[in-house]
Amino acid sequence: MVAAVRVHKVGGPEVLTYEDVDVPAPGPGQIRVKQHAVGLNYIDTYFRSGLYPAPSMPFVIGNEGAGEVTAVGPGVTEFKVGDRVAYVSALGGYAAERILPADRAVKLPKEISYEQAAGMMLKGMTVQYLLRQTFKVEKGMPILIHAAAGGVGLIACQWANHLGAEVIGTVGSKEKAELAKANGCRHPILYREEDFVARVKEITKGEMCPVVYDGIGKATFPASLDCLRMRGMFVSFGNASGPIEAINPNILQQKGSLYMTRPTLVHYTAKREDLLATAKELFDVVISGKVKIPVNQKYPLKDAQKAHQDLHARETTGSTILIP
Numbered sequence: 195m196v197a198a199v200r201v202h203k204v205g206g207p208e209v210l211t212y213e214d215v216d217v218p219a220p221g222p223g224q225i226r227v228k229q230h231a232v233g234l235n236y237i238d239t240y241f242r243s244g245l246y247p248a249p250s251m252p253f254v255i256g257n258e259g260a261g262e263v264t265a266v267g268p269g270v271t272e273f274k275v276g277d278r279v280a281y282v283s284a285l286g287g288y289a290a291e292r293i294l295p296a297d298r299a300v301k302l303p304k305e306i307s308y309e310q311a312a313g314m315m316l317k318g319m320t321v322q323y324l325l326r327q328t329f330k331v332e333k334g335m336p337i338l339i340h341a342a343a344g345g346v347g348l349i350a351c352q353w354a355n356h357l358g359a360e361v362i363g364t365v366g367s368k369e370k371a372e373l374a375k376a377n378g379c380r381h382p383i384l385y386r387e388e389d390f391v392a393r394v395k396e397i398t399k400g401e402m403c404p405v406v407y408d409g410i411g412k413a414t415f416p417a418s419l420d421c422l423r424m425r426g427m428f429v430s431f432g433n434a435s436g437p438i439e440a441i442n443p444n445i446l447q448q449k450g451s452l453y454m455t456r457p458t459l460v461h462y463t464a465k466r467e468d469l470l471a472t473a474k475e476l477f478d479v480v481i482s483g484k485v486k487i488p489v490n491q492k493y494p495l496k497d498a499q500k501a502h503q504d505l506h507a508r509e510t511t512g513s514t515i516l517i518p
């Protein structure tokens with residue numbers, strides 16, 4: 195038996211139950227991983243609340259972690275006992291030890307610690323595909339990133355700044371504005387006090403942005419569309435404030451023949467070669483020092499409820515990890 199956090203019925207942070215679970219021997223194509231650190235992500239709250247349905251009940255919540263391989267199942271050739279690995283994979287994350295499909299694991303370079311890995315695999319690979327695949331950010335482009343001081347946000351600001359973009363970011367407080375600025379966000383906007391569309395207009399001298407990265411959802415829609423120039427790209431990649439309601443596609447025409455996409459990391463890393471290439475680019479940019487992984491909160495795994503409460507209360511910045 196190992197310690198884990200399970201959900202028996204969906205709801206608020208209080209449904210997170212710290213208890214012992216069985217971990218079987220790995221089956222064909224699986225590995226067993228002793229986890230040293232587990233990532234906390236907003237998507238965990240969607241599974242916990244039922245916004246995203248879990249395949250079964252009860253389930254071990256969590257989608258990201260890092261640790262060492264303790265057993266390999268039949269047919270696994272890429273990994274051996276003792277390998278340092280990290281992953282993003284559907285559920286099973288909040289546990290001291292877990293079974294993982296081997297084709298979702300990535301070997302960790304020696305320069306990356308378990309804690310860094312747990313703070314970056316999901317968020318950092320997301321930033322890779324958002325900035326480098328969904329819409330290719332280029333030097334000199336003004337771009338808008340919402341929740342710039344958050345987990346995805348601080349990595350995105352650094353990476354976009356490294357690519358030469360003029361990063362505009364929204365943040366919930368003055369402290370977060372300072373933090374975002376120190377991480378490459380040239381123009382933080384306090385969107386709880388300021389009209390962010392007006393500020394984007396002012397900063398870009400009326401040109402507006404070719405792309406908006408929006409993980410906030412309900413609260414920033416449709417204003418995010420007004421930050422785009424004609425034929426700009428609206429990248430709606432999350433629902434921190436709740437999901438966007440049904441959209442009439444005519445709104446995209448009215449606001450300037452806009453493009454809209456609602457991407458998810460799962461589809462950008464579905465093929466093993468895409469997973470490895472995305473992870474490699476992330477490892478390279480982190481090892482080079484161009485992007486640092488700000489693990490700003492650490493909680494013991496047993497305090498997962500508190501971690502979720504703090505995430506909802508907008509009290510966290512950068513990445514948060516749980517230690518089994």
Ligand SMILES: NC(=O)c1ccc[n+]([C@@H]2O[C@H](COP(=O)([O-])OP(=O)(O)OC[C@H]3O[C@@H](n4cnc5c(N)ncnc54)[C@H](OP(=O)(O)O)[C@@H]3O)[C@@H](O)[C@H]2O)c1
Pocket residue numbers: 234235236237316317320341342343344345346347364365366367370409410413431432433434435436457458459460505506507508509510511512
């Ligand atoms: N599609 C994908 O592939 C993918 C992958 C990873 C993450 N995501 C999405 O990216 C977003 C950020 O994820 P994250 O894990 O890095 O979280 P996070 O940004 O660290 O936390 C969410 C932040 O959203 C802001 N926020 C605005 N309105 C909020 C509200 N009503 N309630 C709570 N927070 C609110 C807060 O920042 P301020 O106080 O500064 O407003 C808060 O800190 C989430 O929507 C997540 O689902 C998507």
